[in-house]
Amino acid sequence: MSQIIIGKTLAELCNDCTEFLPEVTIIAYEQLKTEEPYSGKGNISFQSIVQEDELDGRKPIGSAQTSADGSFELHVDAAKLTPGLTLHVKLSKLPHQRSEVKKTVQIRVATFTPDRWEEEGMKVTLRLYQDFWCNVIRKLYDAWVICGRIVSCKNSKIPAKGYRVTAMDKDLLNDDNLGTAITDDNGYFRIDYQSLDFKQTFLSFLGLNVETPFNTGGFGPDVYFQVQSPDGDVVFKENREVGMQPDRKDRGHCFCVSLCVPLEGTATSGGWLRIARSLKIPDDRSLHAFDTDGFARNGFALKGVLAMQGNVPPTSSLETLTGNPYEYRFLVSTTVTAANAITASRTYIDQSHFSPNVIDGTSPYFQRVLLGTLTSNLSNDSVDVYLEQSFIKADGWVNLLECIRKTFQNDPNLDENDLNTGSWAWDSEFLMGIDSAKISSDMSPRVTTPTVNTPGDAIAQPMPRQKIAIRFEMREVISEGVYQTPPQSGTTLNSVYISNADPVLKMDLVDNRTNLCSPVSGNIGVAYTVHHPHLRSASITLRKSGGPTFTLTDGARLPQNDILPTGTATINNANLGINHGANNISLSRCTYMLDLHVSLRRLIGDSIETPEPFPAQAFFYEV
Known part of the structure; x- marks a missing residue:
């Protein structure tokens, strides 16, 4: 059985400043008896540079490369995880390094014990602490x-x-x-x-x-x-x-x-900046988290609620709520006619494509979010302000000042009159929640998971890849019916992939049994069908009770560990030989388990989706 470890690698520069470690190698080893379980910052002495002689005779049980945000997915043989697992980081350069120093360093970072493992995989954060990272590693690279x-x-x-x-x-x-x-x-x-x-x-x-x-x-x-x-x-x-x-x-x-x-007396706004907390939308300087086609973070689609994050102040005054109010709204288009681009002269999708899909007071796409926190500079008391759908105007405009006032009106412990005096600070959180699953279900053609009756069958009607565009509009209310449009208004993400359908996962043993309760013998195989428009990896393993685990090979079909974003969507075979053909595994009289492992190129918020485990199939082989 293969154990999946999903994690992120980062290093501390100081208490509130960290950096991700992209393009480094994560290497897994069986835990040595001399390696104590890692217990956090109190065990910082565990982190050290590994010398070559320390690795003599020590074979890795798995490795993975980190992506641009330091995330990784590591597959290791579960049979080799007793008593625990030690993870190393191997790097040859540092983020933003300006010196010409070139060297390869392997760092022992952490050891994890079996109580951290779960059925759907273990989630870890490999954190290199400030003392070691700055005083040892950065010193080594003159960074x-x-x-x-x-x-x-x-x-x-x-x-x-x-x-x-x-x-x-x-x-x-x-x-x-x-x-x-x-x-x-x-x-x-x-x-x-x-x-x-x-x-x-x-x-x-x-x-x-x-x-x-x-x-x-x-x-x-x-x-x-x-x-x-x-x-x-x-x-x-x-x-x-x-x-x-x-x-x-x-x-x-x-x-x-x-x-x-010293800041001027007028509030500044960044407008709409991100989806979730890390997926920064393209601007005039960079594509940031998205590519031209609409994939996020090197080839991922987005699933579930899309939390729009940004910086819009309630009014044009920095420290009071007496300035001109700001309003904003979000619009969605299922018609994608332009790619994402960097240049200042880039073309946004025409506004006419968005008119039917304003996220307003009745939109099924709306999701409640925390708008931000209002803090009194006099008493230091704070109030969380949420965006309720009833706060949104019929044409989709959100007036932050009105949202704050309605929050005070609806809470008997708050006095709305307090908003008219004193000094206030607004800490923006999110601007809007958009339910991409409901958008997916309304798109034409509608995406549904195809029905496959027999494992090994091809997909008659493959699921299409879905893309949408999102537009942000903003205005300053000068007086009733009179508005001023700031430059942030009209910001548009021309293209973003969304994905909410479940994958097709079918697998069954191919044998000569007439009774499913009977042992199997002779030549056996496995029939399988895997389908999804955003496949990331797929493999089938055979594990022997108390014995080794074998990864089945099926030519170019399996295993696949890094399927391209626009790569294959369907992998199937009606009879992949287990003890004959390409695998030709020698089976003894014992109980065996077949496991299907599939991961998708999907993000939920800022995190890579954890794959749901597929039920293992057990059988007894009789020689």
């Missing part, structure tokens, strides 16, 4: 990073979006520019650099690079910052002597910082 956030000096809950941050290193003669970054929608920024960026001196032409001033007790940069607004105005500039303060002097390979700047 330095500054991770920071910029917020309003008046209200730390308001991020400074789109600000340009420059990090400098104070030197004896000429200060070094470590790098520049633009803050994201939540005010975060990241600057990556190498030691050469702060160690060049007047002696560098002789090949001597060193940090100055000399003999200061450390070898890292002495950091100070300058910040410019999106318009290019310098709004924050530290004196270079700040670099000699204890919290800025001789910074290590990971340095985290918080800065504040």
Whole structure:
């Protein structure tokens, strides 16, 4: 039997800043008696670089490659998981590495024991902790990073979006520019650099690079910052002597910082930014989580409720609710006429395709979500505000200020009059929930799971791949019937694949029995049919009671571990030989189990869908 391990790999830069590890190899080994079970951060000494002699005679029982977001799916032989499983990470470069250092390192990360395993697979997070990652691994690769956030000096809950941050290193003669970054929608920024960026001196032409001033007790940069607004105005500039303060002097390979700047009195909005928390929609700079065709995160379709995430303030005032209200709405089109693109001149699908499918007060596609949290800057009390369908206007517009007021009106413990005074902070969560399953069922042709009566049969009517487009509109209410349209309005995801139908999974033993309760003998095989428009992997294993597990091969059909997003949708065979033909497995008198393993290229929220286990088929073989 094959055990599935679904996980994500990340490393800590500081307490609130982590990085995913893409394109690294996850390697599984049987746990050694000398390896203690991993118990979290208290057992951080377990993480270490593995030397070659430590691997002598130790064979991997499985391996997998991580994707762009550090996620992986690992298949291992369940018979080899006693007493436990040790996972290593093998890498040859670091995320955003600027140095020319090239080397391959294998890291022992964690050991898991059988109490973590479940029928549908074990979910793990391989977390490389800050002390080891920054002081050992990043030092090895000469990889330095500054991770920071910029917020309003008046209200730390308001991020400074789109600000340009420059990090400098104070030197004896000429200060070094470590790098520049633009803050994201939540005010975060990241600057990556190498030691050469702060160690060049007047002696560098002789090949001597060193940090100055000399003999200061450390070898890292002495950091100070300058910040410019999106318009290019310098709004924050530290004196270079700040670099000699204890919290800025001789910074290590990971340095985290918080800065504040004065923000103007008008609220800024990023509009619609993501689906779920990590699937950023294309903009003028990047396709982000989607490709041109509409697949998310390197070839995945989306399933279930699509949570629209973004940043829309209740009003145009930063700290009161007395400014002009903002309204927004979402529209869905099942007519996809354009691909996703990066360029500023890209063509959005025409608005006329969306008119029948506004997510309004009666739409069957609506799903309730948490809009955000309103916090009083005076009392620090907070109120969660949810989007109820009754709050949405007939034409689909959501007025955030009205949603807040109705929340106060519907709660006897809240006083609506409090909204008219004082100072408030709005922390946006989600903008709308859209039920893709109901959209799937309304699309033409309607997608239903085909009926297969006999395992091994082909699919007469394959399930099509479904795509939709999503449009976001926004406006500022100047007065009744008078609106101003901000530039974020009209943002459109031209193409996104959705998938909600169950896969076709059929499997049966092919034998000469006339009675299902009888033992089997002679030549036996397996008949199977697997079908889904978003297949990711498929395999069949035969496991002997108390013995080994065999993976059956069927030419180019099976096994398949990484089916392309637009690859095959159907895999079938009416009689794949088990103890004859290509497999020719020698069977002894014993009980055997046939297992069908299938995974799909589907995301539920931010996570890869965990495959449902297919019922194993047992039989007794008589020699």
